[in-house]
Structures are given as C-alpha cells and as structure tokens.
Amino acid sequence: MSVWALGLNHTTAPLDLRGRFAFALDQIAPTLHSLRSSFGSSSHPQVEAAIISTCNRTEIYCASEHIALDHTFGWLAQSGGVAPALLRSHAYTLHDDEAARHAFRVASGLDSMVLGEAQILGQMKDAVRAAETAGALGSTLNQLFQRSFAVAKEVRTATEIGAHSISMAAAAVRLAGQLFEDLRKTRVLFVGAGEMIDLAATHFAAKEPKAIAIANRTLERGEKLASRFGGEAMRLADLPARLAEFDIVISCTASTLPIIGLGAVERALKARKHRPMFMVDLAVPRDIEPEVKALEDIYLYTVDDLAQVVQQGQANRQAAVAQAEVIIDAGVQSFMHWLGQRGTVPLIQQLNAQADEWRATEMARARKLLAKGESVETVLEAMSRGLTQKMMHGAMAELHAGDAASREQTAQTLSRLFLRKER
Numbered sequence: 001m002s003v004w005a006l007g008l009n010h011t012t013a014p015l016d017l018r019g020r021f022a023f024a025l026d027q028i029a030p031t032l033h034s035l036r037s038s039f040g041s042s043s044h045p046q047v048e049a050a051i052i053s054t055c056n057r058t059e060i061y062c063a064s065e066h067i068a069l070d071h072t073f074g075w076l077a078q079s080g081g082v083a084p085a086l087l088r089s090h091a092y093t094l095h096d097d098e099a100a101r102h103a104f105r106v107a108s109g110l111d112s113m114v115l116g117e118a119q120i121l122g123q124m125k126d127a128v129r130a131a132e133t134a135g136a137l138g139s140t141l142n143q144l145f146q147r148s149f150a151v152a153k154e155v156r157t158a159t160e161i162g163a164h165s166i167s168m169a170a171a172a173v174r175l176a177g178q179l180f181e182d183l184r185k186t187r188v189l190f191v192g193a194g195e196m197i198d199l200a201a202t203h204f205a206a207k208e209p210k211a212i213a214i215a216n217r218t219l220e221r222g223e224k225l226a227s228r229f230g231g232e233a234m235r236l237a238d239l240p241a242r243l244a245e246f247d248i249v250i251s252c253t254a255s256t257l258p259i260i261g262l263g264a265v266e267r268a269l270k271a272r273k274h275r276p277m278f279m280v281d282l283a284v285p286r287d288i289e290p291e292v293k294a295l296e297d298i299y300l301y302t303v304d305d306l307a308q309v310v311q312q313g314q315a316n317r318q319a320a321v322a323q324a325e326v327i328i329d330a331g332v333q334s335f336m337h338w339l340g341q342r343g344t345v346p347l348i349q350q351l352n353a354q355a356d357e358w359r360a361t362e363m364a365r366a367r368k369l370l371a372k373g374e375s376v377e378t379v380l381e382a383m384s385r386g387l388t389q390k391m392m393h394g395a396m397a398e399l400h401a402g403d404a405a406s407r408e409q410t411a412q413t414l415s416r417l418f419l420r421k422e423r
Helices: 015-019 025-039 069-080 084-088 098-106 117-135 139-158 169-177 195-205 219-228 237-244 262-271 291-294 316-342 345-371 376-400 404-418
Strands: 002-009 048-053 057-064 094-097 186-193 212-217 232-235 249-251 277-281 297-304
Touching: 002 015, 002 069, 002 098, 002 139, 002 186, 025 069, 025 117, 057 098, 057 139, 069 084, 069 212, 069 316, 094 098, 094 232, 098 117, 098 139, 098 232, 098 237, 117 195, 139 297, 139 316, 169 195, 169 277, 186 195, 186 237, 186 404, 195 212, 195 219, 195 249, 212 219, 212 297, 219 232, 232 297, 237 262, 237 316, 262 291, 262 345, 291 297, 345 376
Parallel strands: 186 212, 186 249, 212 232, 249 277, 277 297
Antiparallel strands: 002 057, 002 094, 048 057
C-alpha cells in the first residue's frame, strides 16, 4: 500500500492561484467523487482520498496499491482550469514517509503561516469527516490522519509550540490599532459568519468598539453570532448601501467571486468624506476586489499580507519546533512500520484460511472415527499426526527440491521458522 499527497500553500503559491483550488466544505464530497472516478477501476482500484482546503492551503491525500501522483496532479490542474506547468511550478508532491511527515507537521501547526496555530487541526478533522461521509476514506488514510491527530496532541502537550503564536484575528486587531488611535471609537463590520469571522469578532469585541455588525447571506445565522457580541445583523444584500458606516471591515465568506467591489468602496469613501477605512480580506478566493487596495484612504490586507505580522516572535519558538520534530519523526516511523506490515495482510489471511481448512478436515475425520467407536486417545493421536503432516508437507517438499544453494537457503529459513527455542 502506498500513500501520496500533493498541494499548494501560502509558501508556494500566490493568493489568486490558491483561490482557484479552494473547495468549500459542501463541495468536498462531489469533488472527491470526481477525483476517485477519474482513476478508473481497472488501473487504480479502490483509491482512498481526502482533501484539505483552507485559506492557506489545498492538499489532496490518496492511498492505493500503486502511487499515481502524475494522474492526481493532472486532475487537480484540470479542476482548477490552469495549465499543468503553471500548477507544477507552485505545487509540491510527496509520497509515503514524506507524505506522512507533511500531514503530521500540518496537524501540529508547524507548516502554518501562524506557527503553532491550533485552527488547522480542527480544519483537518472536518476534512476527514467529509471524506468519511463521502465514502472516500479507507483504513490507510484513516490510520494516517488518526495518527496525525495523536501526534499533534502530543506536540501541543509536550512542547510550547503554541505559546507565542499570533492568530490572523489578533494580527488584524494589531494593524487596526496602528491606524486608529482608539478602537473604542470605531464601527466594525464582519462579513460572513464562519469560524474565522467568529474568531475575529471575538478579538475585536475585546477592544470594545463603538458598534459591531454581522453581514451574512443567511440572516438567522448572522443574528446568532451578532447576539454574542451585542451587535446587529444585516443581510449581505444590504452591504453596499451601508458600507460607508463602518471604519473597519473584516470579510471571510465561501463565495467564489468577490462580494465587495471597487465601485461600492469608492461610493463608501465619498460618503465618508474620505475618512480612512481598514479592510481585511481573509477569504480564499478573495471577497474584496484587489483593485480596492489602490484607493487612497483604504488600507486593505489579505491573508498573505498578514504573514509578516503573525510571524513575529518566531525565534522564541525554535526550541519548541525542534522538540516537535522529534515527536513527528517517531510518529512517521511508527506509521511506516504499520504501512509496511499492511503488505503482509493478504498472505496472513491466506495462511489463516489454509490452517482453518486443514483443521476442519481433521476435525471431520476425528468425528467419523469417534462415531465408529475408536478411543479418544486414538482419535487425538490421528488428528495431531494429520495436522502435523499437512503443516510440514510443503516445507519438506521445498527442502528436497532445487539445487544445493536453494536447499541451503530453504534450510536456514525453516530453521528460523520451526526450530526457535520457546521462551
């Protein structure tokens, strides 16, 4: 059994390219079905697959008897509508122990833009549940991910990898504080109602802004989140007309197209008499048209723009990283040992089946002898002799076959198998 992975992330690909390969959670099942169907049952039967898609990465993990990296790569390029050469220049491909190590590092927060952040672990668990629900997760990938979760837990328990991490939300608050002298006088608009917006709203609410509003496509969900922070909820359709009211705009939705356009921002600036606006686009693909960044009095940041802020204090975490890598190394070795043993499973199953067949044959013969009135001692002797002969027949035949060299090799193997001293 082999495992392989390929993907692109914040260190290898620009935001707009990552946006072409972003899959919302409700898209995972049909996407996995498309991927697995593309292999064909004859050349690659029963391919296991899982997809992890976040604002910082899209990764595909697969497992099957034979590695099919090129095929998986071609499928991904086609799904994103880009030339394979372009994707290849920004993607990475891994297999077996490298794939396992990568999964463990991702789960532990070592491969994140925010070193040590914990959010990725929850996102990976969501991806695994989605793959399982879609029927795409087999025993090999399930084992890989369950072990990655266990390694991540040990890393967080045994090291201080997350002790100094700065989240995207905290970084946004820090940048907003550099623009506005007093955040308590600002009005903040959050666009979306997902996990990232929840986190951002929690951080900004701690600064006690003058007003908080949640704009969401589903008003009920927006109201539920807004009630936690004493804010108001509004429909996404009302956003352009009310944009001018807000000093700070944080957006993160699953929309495939920008929902805040250049024209809407220009009108908002005019209504604000060009008072500055701080905007953060945490979505991949983008929620805010990139041209907005060129406007005067607009301070627009994307997830990639926040990279410099969130990586402050990284030097303080290097000792924890070294400890985490040791834990990950042990996890990789354990997984590869398990994966290697998987190759002997068919042989073990055949041996067990053969032994069961011999046992059944001798049991049937023993019952017949007992029915004829033979003594129990005689029947037990005959049954034990029959089982012994069946087990030894193949070994003895091999020992007498072939040339001298092969007989010597067979003799050594049989000695290891049958002449071991009982402990």
